Amino acid sequence: MSNDNQQAATDARTAPVAVWALLSKLRGQDLIDWRVAEVTGRASVEERKLDIGFPFGWYAIETNDFVGVGEVKPMRYFGRDLAIWRGEDGQVRIIDAYCKHLGAHMGHGGKVHGNLIECPFHAWRYDGEEGTVKEIPYARAIPPQVKRRCTRTYPTTEANGFIWMWYHPNGEAPMWDVVVHDEVGNPEWTDYEWHEWMVYGSIQNMAENGVDVAHFKYIHGTADVPAAELRWGEWGRGADVHAKMGTPSGMVDGKISYDTMGPGQSWVKFSGISETLLVASIAPVEEDVLRVRYGFTQPRAEAEGPMAGLAKALIRDICKQLDQDKVIWDRQKYEANPIICDGDGPIPQFRKFYSRYYVADAALEAAE
Numbered sequence: 001m002s003n004d005n006q007q008a009a010t011d012a013r014t015a016p017v018a019v020w021a022l023l024s025k026l027r028g029q030d031l032i033d034w035r036v037a038e039v040t041g042r043a044s045v046e047e048r049k050l051d052i053g054f055p056f057g058w059y060a061i062e063t064n065d066f067v068g069v070g071e072v073k074p075m076r077y078f079g080r081d082l083a084i085w086r087g088e089d090g091q092v093r094i095i096d097a098y099c100k101h102l103g104a105h106m107g108h109g110g111k112v113h114g115n116l117i118e119c120p121f122h123a124w125r126y127d128g129e130e131g132t133v134k135e136i137p138y139a140r141a142i143p144p145q146v147k148r149r150c151t152r153t154y155p156t157t158e159a160n161g162f163i164w165m166w167y168h169p170n171g172e173a174p175m176w177d178v179v180v181h182d183e184v185g186n187p188e189w190t191d192y193e194w195h196e197w198m199v200y201g202s203i204q205n206m207a208e209n210g211v212d213v214a215h216f217k218y219i220h221g222t223a224d225v226p227a228a229e230l231r232w233g234e235w236g237r238g239a240d241v242h243a244k245m246g247t248p249s250g251m252v253d254g255k256i257s258y259d260t261m262g263p264g265q266s267w268v269k270f271s272g273i274s275e276t277l278l279v280a281s282i283a284p285v286e287e288d289v290l291r292v293r294y295g296f297t298q299p300r301a302e303a304e305g306p307m308a309g310l311a312k313a314l315i316r317d318i319c320k321q322l323d324q325d326k327v328i329w330d331r332q333k334y335e336a337n338p339i340i341c342d343g344d345g346p347i348p349q350f351r352k353f354y355s356r357y358y359v360a361d362a363a364l365e366a367a368e
């Protein structure tokens, strides 16, 4: 380890920028609280032009342990009140919360009956696939309007330690599968280390950050932006970034591989300093509210060995970058026709690609 190298690592950062001054006052619990505190006094969704609906895709909404067999819980995502339950068959199901009978919220006091959800008010029982009423214990006949699809249900799956929910504004079926990471749950890799934020902005603005080349200097203080090799797939996109990273043990060749599958699944693999997989859960609650969780997993040999300090430092640095971006995202508006200059990076390409996740004329299904 040489001092010169430590110096080089420090010098790679420009002088503190405005958001750093704001964040530098926050330490320990204050920082953790700031990350999830409500940002009040923000402009309306309409004023910020965030009223463009939610992009369709699979979203990691909760961790697997959120709902056990026989349990019902309320949830709110995509601007909707929802009820989630796990049937006796172990499957997670999600339904719009409000009962078609007299409007009770089934997430509060609802029960699991076999694989059905039972409304707490008069025990109407819904299935989680067809969105129909299967049983009304006190009635001789089920009204025909609820014998057919009368409410919205959402496809679910479980992978990578998360419950995934498929959201499509028109209720269309999943168009791709969730990508499974072998590292998660592998005994040679650590359990997730969690970090959590509420971001008061849109998921599209957040996603654009990765291709917004110029902000790295002004928000993150990166001296040069290393060239990225971009990958554009059918539903996913990604980038490989090769960078020299300054560490206490010298400059190392680092590689950052970023990938997405749809708007709701993204992960980053870091190699060089310390092998790290970041699995992101970014789930829209409202058009201007995102729940963000980062789960980090690392090979135990690195995270628990003599390199533990480096492994931790890498996680800290990634979280710090999100803190810095959050200051912008919390107040950012969506500029549909941005004025772009050279040096801005492939923002127009990103926008063109991302537009595939929106439905041109999202007409919510008749089941509303």
Ligand code: FES
Residues within 6 Å of the ligand: 099, 100, 101, 102, 103, 104, 119, 120, 121, 122, 123, 124
């Ligand atoms: S309101 Fe749900 S059963 Fe009556």
Ligand SMILES: [Fe+2]
Residues within 6 Å of the ligand: 209, 210, 215, 219, 220, 321, 325
């Ligand atoms: Fe950023």
